[in-house]
Structure formats: C-alpha cells, structure tokens
Amino acid sequence: MIDGNSIAYRAFFALPLLNNDKGVYTNAVYGFTTMLLKVIEEEKPTHMLVAFDAGKTTFRHKTFQEYKGGRQKTPPELSEQFQLIRELLDAFRIKRYEIENYEADDIIGTLAKQVSSHEDWEVKIYSGDKDLLQLVSPKVTVALTRKGISNVDTYDEQFVNEKYGLTPSQIIDMKGLMGDPSDNIPGVPGVGEKTAIKLLKEFGSVEKVLESIDAVSGKKLKENLTENKEKALMSKELATIFCDVPVSIPKEELLFEGYDEKKIVPLFKELDFQSLLDRFGTVEEELEEVTEKLDFTIADKISSDMLTDHSALVVEVLDDNYHEADILGLAIVNETGRYFISTELALASDAFKAWAKNKEAKKAIFDAKRAVVALGWKGIELEGINFDLLIASYILDPSAASHEVADIANRKGKRVVSSDEAIYGKGAKRKIPAIEVLAEHLVKKANTVYTLRQEVREELTANHLKELFYDLEMPLSIILGKMEMTGVKVDVEQLKLMGEDLGNQLKNLEKEIHQLAGVEFNINSPKQLGEVLFEKLNLPVIKKTKTGASTSAEVLEKLADKHEIIPSILHYRQLGKLNSTYIEGLLKVVHSDTNKIHTMFNQALTQTGRLSSTEPNLQNIPIRLEEGRKIRKAFVPSNPDWIMFAADYSQIELRVLAHIANDKNLIEAFNKGMDIHTRTAMDVFHVEAQAVTDLMRRHAKAVNFGIVYGISDYGLSQSLGITRKEAGTFIEKYLESFPGVRDYMEDIVQEARENGYVTTLLNRRRFLPEITSRNFNLRSFAERTAMNTPIQGTAADIIKKAMVNISERIAQDGLEAKLLLQVHDELIFEAPKHELEKLKVIVPEVMESAVELKVPIKVEYAYGSSWYDAK
Structure with a gap:
C-alpha cells in the first residue's frame, strides 16, 4: 500500500521542476513513477493500493481546528500533477482510493488491519511519514523514504525497536509528547524526540507519564507536563491512525495483474518520459x-x-x-x-x-x-x-x-x-x-x-461535455454541411466590374505615388520602396530587418504624418490586397454549375469554439474600407424575388462579461439599455452622459473590448496612441469602476491554475498547461487566454446554439428561408420576400433566447437585395 500524497510530495521536492513540451509540470509524476516501477520489480506484489487524502478537512479538525494549520499551501506546480498521477495509476491498473473526512493514513491503517488478519497475507506500506510506523506488526512492514524517494528503510518490529527503543504502538505516544510541527500537532513544549523516548522507556505511555509526573526528573519538564496534560493527550489522539474507516474493498479489487503497456506508452510519450519509454522498447512493434x-x-x-x-x-x-x-x-x-x-x-x-x-x-x-x-x-x-x-x-x-x-x-x-x-x-x-x-x-x-x-x-x-456534444456540436455539424452545400450565390459580372474599378483606382494611385516620389519604381518591391522613402525622401528609419529598413504596415502607419506619400502607399496596398485576395480570389472559387461559392466551415479547429471558414474565408472580407464592404454587393439571393437577411448580436462578448463577472455596474448599464461605451466613459472619467466626448467614448470602447482579451497597458497605449502610463491609469480606473471585472480576472486565472483549464457557460473546456510555466511570456499568454476564453467561447457557443435553434424553427414553421453563413456574431439568410415579416419576428426571438444571461441579449437585423444591403 502506498501513501499517495506523501510519496507525491517527496517526489516533487526531491526532483527539479520538469515539464513536457506543453509546459505541464511532471517532476512529481516522474518521481512517483520511478518509485512505482521499483516497487513492482522488487516486491512483485499480488495486490496493490494507493491511498490519497480526500480533502483539507478531516475528522481530526473537530478535535483541533488548527490541525495541519501551519502547512504552506501546496504549490500549484504540484497540485496540478495529482490528476496525472491518478491517470498514471489507472494505466498501471493499480487501485486508488480516497474517502471524505479521512486521510490516506487512515485508509491504509484500516486495510492493513483487515488484510493482515489473513494467514497468507503480508503487507508492505510505502510512505515518507513516520506516523505509519505505528502500524508495524508481525504481518506489516513500513518502507520509509530516506533522502529523496529512491532509497527506503524498511521497518519491522525489530528495526523500530533498534531505531527508537520503542514498540510500534509507542510511536503514537512519542508523537503525543514531542508533537509534530509538520501536522501542527502541539505536543508538550520543551519535549523533543530524545526526551519523549526516554520518558516512554521509563513509563510506557503518555497516560502513564502524566500519571507519574512526580517521578519525572527535571523541574522545568515537570512544569511543562503538568501545564500541558490536555495538549499531550490531544496530540496523541491526533497522531493515532484511525483503523476503523468505513471502507471495505474486496481483495479481488486490489489484485495487481501487471500493468498495461499499451496504456502506459502513450501516457509516457505525452509526459516526455523518454528514459522510462526505453524500458518498453518492444511495445510499439508488439502493438503494430x-x-x-x-x-x-x-x-x-x-x-x-x-x-x-x-x-x-x-x-x-x-x-x-x-x-x-x-x-x-x-x-x-x-x-x-x-x-x-x-x-x-x-x-x-x-x-x-x-x-x-x-x-x-x-x-x-x-x-x-x-x-x-x-x-x-x-x-x-x-x-x-x-x-x-x-x-x-x-x-x-x-x-x-x-x-x-x-x-x-x-x-x-x-x-x-x-x-x-x-x-x-x-x-x-x-x-x-x-x-x-x-x-x-x-x-x-x-x-x-x-x-x-x-x-x-x-x-x-x-x-460533463455530453450536452455540448449531443445538443450543440453534433446537430450543428449537419447544419453546417447543409449550409456548405447550399452555398451563396455570387453575381460574377458585378465582381468583375469591381475588379476593373479597383484596377483603375490602383493605376491612378500608382501615378500619384510616382509623382510624390519624383521617380518611377515598383511600389510592391520592399527594396525599391525603402530606397525611395529612406534614401531619396530621407524619412526616419523606424525598424531594420536583415535585408534593410522595414516598410511594413506598422512602420508606414508611424510615418503617416511625415510625408503625404505614405497615406497613398497604405491605400495602394489595401486596394491591391482587396483586388488580388478578394476579387480575383473569389472569382476563382465560384462553382461553374451553381454560380455559388461553397465555403467550408471548420468546426474542429479553434480552441475557443469559434467557427472559421476556408476555401474561401468569407468571415474575413474587410469591412473597414468602403471598397471592401462593396464586395458584399456581389453576394445575392439565389432567386430573383428573394432577399438577403442578416442578424447580428449587439456587443455579445461584453454582455457575456457582465454575466460571468457579475459586475453590478455593467449589469445595470445593459439592463437600462444604455450605450455601454458611454456608460464606461462616465464611470471612468466621472462625468455625466452629456459631458462624454467622442474621444472619451473611443477610449472607453478600446478598453471595453480590450479588457476581455487581457489587454496590457502597452497594448492599450498602442491602439489609442497614448503613453503607457496613461493607458495603465485608464485600465486601473476601469477596474475600479467595474470591481466585478477585476475579481473575475483574478479568480479565473486562479481557477485555471488549479484545474488546468477554463470553461464556457455551456461547459466547453480549454486546457491551459502553460498557466504554471516558469516562462513569463508563456504564462502571461495563458493568463490572458484564461480571461478571454470563457467570454469569447461563450459568445461562440451562443451563436452556435442560435444556429441549431433557428434551423429547427425554420423547419418547424415550414419556411423556405435558408441559413447561408455565420460570420462571427452574425447570421446571414436568404428567403422569399413574403417570409420577411416572419423572419423579422422569429430570428431575433430565437437568437435572443439561445441562452439566459443576467442582462438582455440584443439582436439587430437588416435586409436587402444583397449582403451589402443587409447591413
């Protein structure tokens, strides 16, 4: 029998911090595994059990509330490894057990007492805790780890006597007198191990010592014993392993028939235990x-x-x-x-x-x-x-x-x-x-x-992922398949005309840029552009690369006010990308028979649960530039007397944040139907609504959306063009105004550290092994991800739920309307014009009721003869 918690602790502190390629800490698991293999090889046990503590509170806390109170909190780097150790034991096919209100010692003591009564049984206990020596008997030995975990001393009755001059049962009395700082058992002040052993050799037990205080030599020792009688008796009680735990495990459940290499090898690979994998060199061929x-x-x-x-x-x-x-x-x-x-x-x-x-x-x-x-x-x-x-x-x-x-x-x-x-x-x-x-x-x-x-x-x-699988993702996969086959009709001639228009704009821009530069050159060549900007026009070099001065978009944006050529170059690049990626790119993927684009939705790709689309990516058509938005004009209904209908969630992520963070100020703002960015500006700048300027609202909007992505003062300073100090002050004021958000950000990171993952409202999980990484960048990314995933992931779940529900409703109501696309928080349909009034009612109704939040979910819709007009 193995004291799981004790051996895990010993392994953790005996070995340097190790982690696999995903950043998951593995040193305790590794140490535990090496000990397990050694035990199996040397002892060749017929039955095995690993016992764990079930929780922090046990029946001993009723006797002494401060029991184990002085212990430092388990390092998160260790606590996250306990689940891996449990998985390891399952792979080894070793029974593990824990029971509320009792410690591993109590389970081991109870079972040792039960099984050692059988004539043909011998019990060996592995632990790092001397307390278990009290269980030693003719049939029970205890292997105590020495330094680290690889070396152990095996105690039988004779060795206990040689080591301490006591019987195993007197180990409890020794602990009662001397106490145990590791468990916060007080004992008698001034009594250490030597004094306790001396007293027990003379008197036999704690009770006998207390009855014979007058016969004890030493004035100070007498005083301490007299004044701490109750403490001594209580300490003995706390140190006594309870051997009558209500547990009865049939011995056939403890049978150890050897480990399952097929399960161990993948686990060792996942944990990067290469040296241990070498022991199973033939397993892969056998599996093949x-x-x-x-x-x-x-x-x-x-x-x-x-x-x-x-x-x-x-x-x-x-x-x-x-x-x-x-x-x-x-x-x-x-x-x-x-x-x-x-x-x-x-x-x-x-x-x-x-x-x-x-x-x-x-x-x-x-x-x-x-x-x-x-x-x-x-x-x-x-x-x-x-x-x-x-x-x-x-x-x-x-x-x-x-x-x-x-x-x-x-x-x-x-x-x-x-x-x-x-x-x-x-x-x-x-x-x-x-x-x-x-x-x-x-x-x-x-x-x-x-x-x-x-x-x-x-x-x-x-x-707890059954509902997510059966009620959401499974039906959604069929819906997405039907959407892909339906496709979206494209007006090819209109796309070609847009391409011609963009081509003309690019030619005019090229002439303008050449005039401003005073020389003709290839605008698409970074080398030639760099020579014009930094050598001919003497603009400052912002960033250097291996091939020379950088002409990236980031650099050009910083130079925008230095010369009038820069805005023209930026515009030229934007239009060039629109033409090549979206006009020419979309024309290539229009199906020759259907005149439709049949994009493919990736359902099993993003870690947040969001859908993405490829071949082509219709979620990425740029809408900041009017020329980009116009591309949506080419997406039209498949029938001439039909319309396009678009509905999108209003500020869904901020509404989810208000719900999850349970922030009363955010909840109040949404419940009153206020503009959330204005409300944020009011709270942060301490002004009334009428005093909120456009700049204040822009700053508030940036932090509102940035906060759910764990935005830093640096990130906010870059997006708003303000100093890092100003951005830091702004974030601090925001968190003071919305304390629930601050609490959420702190709590969710802690939760991620403890569990190794975070969840959405619909229980979707995202694992974050890097949350305990010693690498600052990896850890910081994981912390930001922990804050964002429940928000972004829940928003993704909500629109997926809406897609399932709206598809059912359309079928139920016998409508011809078809769901065509999902673009982040927006759903796009096509429908006969006579179904428009019905859609105006059912689409917002279904989308807004997909889940219930503490704030209202709002949906805005528009419609027209093209996707562009439906915005």
Missing part, C-alpha cells in the same frame, strides 16, 4: 503486430445484413476541398462484420441509399459534415448520425495537435490504424494506394470509430 490482422470483406455486392441499425461508417475523401471531390471508398463496421465498399457500388445501390437516408439506422462516423457533403453532391442523403469521433475528440481536447483517426486512437493507447500520410503520402507525392491497402485502411478507420465510440461517450459524460 496486434493491428496487422483484421478480418474484413471487400464487398462485391451490398446485402441487407451489412446495413444494420448500429454501424460505424467512413466515407473517404482525400482532398481538403471535399465539395464534389472523388470519394475513394467507404467502410462499414458493425456486429455482422467489417466491409469495404467501392464508391461505384455504393452509388449504384438502392439498398445503401435507403440505409443512408434512414434516420432510424444509427451511424457512428468520423467527420459527419464531410461525409454529408461528399455524399450529398452524389445525390445521397445521409441521416441518422448519432456519433462523430472527430467532434468528440475536438470537444475533449481542443488543443490537441491533430484529430486524425490514427492520432485519436494513439491517444487512447490503441495503435490500431496508420496515419493518412503513411498510406497516401503527402504533397506532390500523394497518391491512392492499391485497392487492398486502401480497403484495409478504411476498414481500420471504421473499426476504430466502432470500438472507441462507447469509451469516448463515457469520457464525454465523465467530463
């Missing part, structure tokens, strides 16, 4: 061997018994842009077998099409959205999806580097499928392998989904 043999059938026809109500399905599309890309093949795994189905066979099979469309035929899948879209383009509807391994993996660990099937399996300790790169190659070398290799790969993917689905579901439930 296990996976090489998998029976499956390459189907030559699709029969009904292949299509059951609970199957795993993989639809393989290799291209990143999966719209109308070739489907390489499909795999189905269920209780009847494992099958590879060629694309041609699936597309020609009425049985497969009917099964795919059948909502009652439940399908576990990897990347539901991709499968829905890929099959949808081939005319096959895919319904009945009740599990998506990609989305589940993303929700469980959004910071994971990859959510590919092979990587998910490896993280679960199951090396059962090769990576796509290993099968297909990458880049220019990517190719489709022979049918047998492809079939086996897809079947292994589907088999992984099938075998992992229950374990992953249980993990979602255990981490």
